[in-house]
Amino acid sequence: RNKSAAALFTSDYALYWYDYKSGYDTVFAQFVGNESRERHIALCRGAAETFGKDWGAIITWKYNQAPYLESGDELYNDLALAYNSGAKYGIVFTYPHITAYGTLTDEHFSALQRFWNTLKTNPDSLGKTQSEVAYIVPADYGFGFRSAEDTIWGQFPSDELSAKICSDTVALTGRYGAKLNILYDGPETASKLSSYSTVYYYNQTVT
Structure with a gap:
């Protein structure tokens, strides 16, 4: 696309890598329901750092009925x-017409105010976790990562790699937390691997 055009933003739930490859400048990882936050960070931040882009997180609904959003503390x-x-953006998804403030309640506004005040007065208290570990999956393997039975590219059923990749991801996020990045095999990744202290591949024993 025209590099002088306005910046492009989007949100996704797994295929962040391909959003960046298609030209988006910033992608928002979806923190949804009880899905692993660390997995979404690994996928989205891994892609953003590989392509030299910004990333953020969008917190979406936890329930399909009231109260919809997670608690204020969550x-x-x-x-x-x-x-x-390392997210540059933090967004909370709401929806109009449910209440005067969509799905947001007083406890959510209090949480947002508390977070903002912490950023302004004592940001160091939030700490900083950098990517140190990389997990490499096959090139062009558009797996959804939500379960071993998730689809590939949203169209094709899981295959012989899906269960292992899913199991590896659960094990590595449990072991390393937000220090993990998930990357796709290819030239973009090869040039970045020296920055990681530990690298795992999908075709080696991880667990």
């Missing part, structure tokens, strides 16, 4: 985790 912790892990 919201604060999610924003803190995203910031701690």
Whole structure:
């Protein structure tokens, strides 16, 4: 695309790598329901750092009925985790017409105020976690990562690699937390691997 055009932003739940490859400047990782935040950080930040782009997190609904959003404390912790892990943006998804403030309640506004005040007065208290470990999956393997049975490219059923990659991801996020990045094999990745202290590949024993 025209590099002088306005910056492009989007949100996704797994295929962040390909959003950046298609020209987006910033992608927002979706912190949704009880999905692993560390996995989404690994996928989104891994792609952003590889392509030299910004990333952020968007906190979406936890429930399909009231109260819809997570608690105020959970919201604060999610924003803190995203910031701690290097996110440039933190967004809370709401929806109009449910109440005067969509799905946001007083406890959410209090959490947002508390987070903002912490950023302004004592940001160091939120800590900083940098990527140190890389997990390399096959090039062009558009797996959804939500379960071993998740689709590939949203169209094709899981294959013989899906269960292992899913299991590896669970093990590595459990072991390293937000220090993990998930990358796709290829020339862009090869040039970045020297910056990681530990590198795992999908075709080696991880667990």
